[in-house]
Amino acid sequence: ILNVEQSPQSLHVQEGDSTNFTCSFPSSNFYALHWYRWETAKSPEALFVMTLNGDEKKKGRISATLNTKEGYSYLYIKGSQPEDSATYLCAWGSGYSTLTFGKGTMLLVSP
Amino acid sequence: EAEVAQSPRYKITEKSQAVAFWCDPISGHATLYWYRQILGQGPELLVQFQDESVVDDSQLPKDRFSAERLKGVDSTLKIQPAELGDSAMYLCASTRTSETQYFGPGTRLLVL
Numbered sequence: 674i675l676n677v678e679q680s681p682q683s684l685h686v687q688e689g690d691s692t693n694f695t696c697s698f699p700s701s702n703f704y705a706l707h708w709y710r711w712e713t714a715k716s717p718e719a720l721f722v723m724t725l726n727g728d729e730k731k732k733g734r735i736s737a738t739l740n741t742k743e744g745y746s747y748l749y750i751k752g753s754q755p756e757d758s759a760t761y762l763c764a765w766g767s768g769y770s771t772l773t774f775g776k777g778t779m780l781l782v783s784p
Numbered sequence: 785e786a787e788v789a790q791s792p793r794y795k796i797t798e799k800s801q802a803v804a805f806w807c808d809p810i811s812g813h814a815t816l817y818w819y820r821q822i823l824g825q826g827p828e829l830l831v832q833f834q835d836e837s838v839v840d841d842s843q844l845p846k847d848r849f850s851a852e853r854l855k856g857v858d859s860t861l862k863i864q865p866a867e868l869g870d871s872a873m874y875l876c877a878s879t880r881t882s883e884t885q886y887f888g889p890g891t892r893l894l895v896l
Binding site: 677705707709714715716717718719722762764771772773774775776777 | 787788819824825826827828829832840875883884885886887888889890
């Protein structure tokens with residue numbers, strides 16, 4: 674079984690702190706790496722899809738990088754806000770539309 | 785903005801009972817997925833449809849789970865009989881391409 678690992682499991686920061694999470698995945702048979710944000714009682718929301726080694730994506734205060742050769746991706750949040758509190762999931766795509774998810778990183782941002 | 789719809793949002797049932805979940809994907813999305821997320825784990829694929837055809841159901845416990853998408857639009861996932869270990873969040877997602885999957889809010893199932 675090929676695993677997708679996310680760290681840390683959970684994180685508690687203060688408003689204004691910057692933070693980052695790690696997603697590690699098998700470097701073989703790589704197709705795409707997805708990041709999702711999942712707020713309580715809502716649908717998981719797609720943040721980024723990255724396919725190329727060295728990809729960097731940005732959406733507001735959130736950005737992500739991708740290293741397919743060593744099998745990791747970082748998600749950065751600059752100046753965390755309470756509304757950023759959510760579980761952040763990464764998913765490794767090894768083929769056409771097949772995703773393997775990590776367990777997620779639960780972020781809590783306190784005012 | 786179009787969304788994936790799921791119902792019910794919450795379901796409590798007793799073990800050995802039958803339960804069914806419904807999903808209506810975003811219009812025009814040919815591919816539909818059912819995932820199960822057990823507390824503390826990531827979502828795991830149960831079944832994938834391309835239009836009305838099953839593409840992948842290798843992780844679907846076929847002795848008690850069934851899924852259908854008869855007209856290639858909405859889909860139903862059924863569990864009969866439900867077991868305590870089936871307590872989980874059941875997520876539906878759809879996509880038009882092989883990239884972003886769009887998720888519904890899920891159905892949280894509790895089996896007593």
